[in-house]
Amino acid sequence: MKTTISVIKADIGSLAGHHVVHPDTMAAASKVLAEAKAQGVLIDYYITHVGDDLQLIMTHNRGELDPKVHETAWNAFKKAAEVARDLGLYAAGQDLLSDSFSGNVRGLGPGVAEMEIEERVSEPIAIFMADKTEPGAFNLPLYKMFADPFNTPGLVIDPTMHNGFKFEVLDVYEGEAVTLTAPQELYDLLALIGTPARYVIRRIYRNDDNLLASVVAIERLNLIAGKYVGKDDPVTIVRLQHGLPALGEALEAFTFPHLVPGWMRGSHYGPLMPVSQRDARATRFDGPPRLIGLGFNVKNGKLVGPSDLFDDPAFDESRRLASVIADYMRRHGPFMPHRLEPTEMEYTTLPLIQEKLKPRFKKESDMYKTKESVYTKGKSAGESQD
Ligand code: F6R
Ligand code: MG
Ligand code: MG
Structure with missing residues (x-):
């Protein structure tokens, strides 16, 4: 069954x-x-x-x-x-x-x-759960786990993984999905999933036998609700071992605390910090975005475990790096690229401010008593000097 x-x-x-x-x-x-x-x-x-x-x-x-x-x-x-x-x-x-x-x-x-x-004879799985970010945050680590031999040597040296995996990628704006096969279509895959706010890995299958290897929770609350009601902090389930990424290969993908959108007011880029269950609390600047991982074996539906996967000094350096990145990003204050692009922000007064200031904007030509904007003028002057 x-x-x-x-x-x-x-x-x-x-x-x-x-x-x-x-x-x-x-x-x-x-x-x-x-x-x-x-x-x-x-x-x-x-x-x-x-x-x-x-x-x-x-x-x-x-x-x-x-x-x-x-x-x-x-x-x-x-x-x-x-x-x-x-x-x-x-x-x-x-x-x-x-x-x-x-x-x-x-x-x-x-x-x-x-x-x-x-269920396989032994069914090891890891469940990764993140707070203060969105489902596209898993694009990079899932790519590393299932398509990058620098992360997952099994892709090269384990014959049962060597044919790679296929990725079902959802366009969250259009509600359409495309399935791309790695390694054959690697560059097409990267072209899409490198835009994680729009293209999100939803499911991963093994090429050899279509075995379902991973699923991601994809619910963009802002799109569901028609207005932003919170970042849709994501979850992924990853099956492990025996022709799939080893537990250590899955975990290795999270050693690099990559920048993800979310964090304070769902409106800032920050590093995804892998933490133990004990540290799974949003503190500094409502974050930084945090990830926990729990390892189980599933036997006849019973959940054996869990093991708290990031409760381990082996991840101390990743956490330290995440803190350094957090400091660096914070020093940008309200400036992009720490602050998200306006269309991705959870909170924004920008349209109101633009509307309020609209009457105070003056035409370049009125300000400088010339028919041409100095900006345009400068541009043409620059062009003529080329
Ligand atoms: C981000 C998040 C928090 C809140 C922030 C302000 O997803 O949950 O960073 O956005 O604490 O919350 P309010 O507006 O409820 O005071
Ligand atoms: Mg949350
Ligand atoms: Mg919340």
């Missing part, structure tokens, strides 16, 4: 700002999942958090987008949000965009990463 791993996450309110999930809200969600397990809807579950995002890791035999499983997650978030309201936590119920549940949680606010798999 097939096993489905469903990771469904939402920000239902947090302690002392957009900072950390409160344990009482996790306990409320846990109660709902325990009931679902007792009723046989779920085989197993594990609840965790990264920053202000509550993460429900669930296993079952009901397939992807199952109404019962999604309703269970929705009810868990609702109960957790009630507790958040009772405690006066900040932004209680933030990601629950609808009052009523309708079949599955997609489009209602929570993020979803699900995969239905035929």
Whole structure:
């Protein structure tokens, strides 16, 4: 029988700002999942958090987008949000965009990463969960894991990986997806996923046998809600070993704290810092964007584990580098490229300011009593001197 791993996450309110999930809200969600397990809807579950995002890791035999499983997650978030309201936590119920549940949680606010798999004899997986960023943040590390031999030597030296992987890439603006094969179409792939705000890796399959190797939660809340209601802090599930990236190859992809959009007010680039579960709290400048990784084995749907993958001095230097990058980026203050481009900002008063100042803008020709703008003039003068 097939096993489905469903990771469904939402920000239902947090302690002392957009900072950390409160344990009482996790306990409320846990109660709902325990009931679902007792009723046989779920085989197993594990609840965790990264920053202000509550993460429900669930296993079952009901397939992807199952109404019962999604309703269970929705009810868990609702109960957790009630507790958040009772405690006066900040932004209680933030990601629950609808009052009523309708079949599955997609489009209602929570993020979803699900995969239905035929369990291998041993099924090691890693679940990576990030706060204060967006799904495209996984483009670079997933590319490194599944397509870059400098990260994953298995692509070169393991015959069972040597034919590479294919990447399903979603254009989040058009709602269309394209599948590109690596290594054959590597440059086309990079041309798209190098624009992570628009083109997001959604699924990865092994070329040899179409084995599903990874899925990413793709919910751009700003597009769903028609207005920005929070960065859609992403999750990815990665299957490991035996013809797939080794655990260490998957983790290696996160040693470089690359710049991702999000951080303070969802409007700044900052380094993605891999941290232990203990440090999965948004602090400095509401970040820096943080990533946790949990390792499990899945056996007949049971979740064995987890291991807290970044709770390890081997990642101290990555964290140190992330802090140095955080300092460097912060020194730009409100200037780009620390601040995001206007179309990607979660908060922006820019149109209001532009509107307010509009009457005060004067034509170049009026200011300098000439028919031609000095800018244009300078340009033509420059051209004639060439
Ligand atoms: C970013 C985030 C935080 C908030 C910031 C301001 O995704 O959650 O950085 O944007 O703390 O929050 P408000 O406007 O709620 O005071
Ligand atoms: Mg939040
Ligand atoms: Mg968050």
